Amino acid sequence: MSRISVRGFAVASATAVTTVGAVVGVASGSTQETSNDFEATAADGGTLLADIPAGQQVEVQTASLTQQADAQAAAADVVAQKSAEEEARKQAAADAVAKKEAAEKAEAEKKAKEREAKLAASRSATRDAGDFAQQSSYSVAEVQAMARQMVPADQFQCFSNIVDHESSWNYKATNPSSGAYGLMQALPGSKMVSAGADWQTNPATQIKWGLNYMDSRYGSPCGAWNFWQANNWY
Structure with a gap:
């Protein structure tokens, strides 16, 4: 078995192992050693490296990878959202410019037609x-x-x-x-x-x-x- 330092899991495992050891120790006449191990474990505050079964190691690793993937996905979503907002802003600005140019062109064409109509009307009233x-x-x-x-x-x-x-x-x-x-x-x-x-x-x-x-x-x-x-x- 391999050693993995997982704070929460190690504490639980160490406690369980120590407790079992204490019981066995009483039966075998090694009460003092077991008691000392238990105290050392308690005094450690949860930093003890425990022997974790391979199956549980996989579960811990999988959970860690899942968290990393979730964090990366969330970061990617933020980047994608900012990119979409920037593209939307640029498109809105381009649309506004195009709309303004179209309005100016339409106004210029309107004035040109009005001038032509006025000139035509004026000339039609003149004599030859x-x-x-x-x-x-x-x-x-x-x-x-x-x-x-x-x-x-x-x-x-x-x-x-x-x-x-x-x-x-x-x-x-x-x-x-x-x-x-x-x-x-x-x-x-x-x-x-x-x-x-x-x-x-x-x-x-x-x-x-x-x-x-x-x-x-x-x-x-x-x-x-x-x-x-x-x-x-x-």
Whole structure:
């Protein structure tokens, strides 16, 4: 048999062995030795190494391993729980960011559609060059009045700023050095034929061409005006 120091079990075993020894000792005439052994055992306080049968050793070892396994399982559960909580926190943060980005994108798309609808409504209310009766000549006030009816209201001031700088609203203005012509100082002036064959004498045709040019190249007259302010040309 092997010796195993198991405090509780050793005490019980030692007590049992000592008690049996005392009884046997009385029968054999060794009362004094047995009594001394018993006292030594009692005085030891439970630290005596007892002889434990092999079967009981297995039970003790099994109980110890079970406790260790339970402790390890509990620790693993704590780690797993913390890991799950951290993953949940990260996922919640990612979901919040995605939700915010989606909301911002939806809001931007909504505003873009509103701007497009507003611009479309504004342009649908404007008049075309062919809506004006041709005259032999036009005053600055008449040309400006035509432009107000052809250019969307929210773009007129930008359009007007460019025309002010380019020709001072003189639809026959000619640059002697470059040959640029008309309200927009188109270069060459003949490119305005795309808006009408009467581009040289009809300010409405020039306005139509200028508006189409600004829209196609800069997105709008205000886009063209922003470029003009930075470069002094457009």
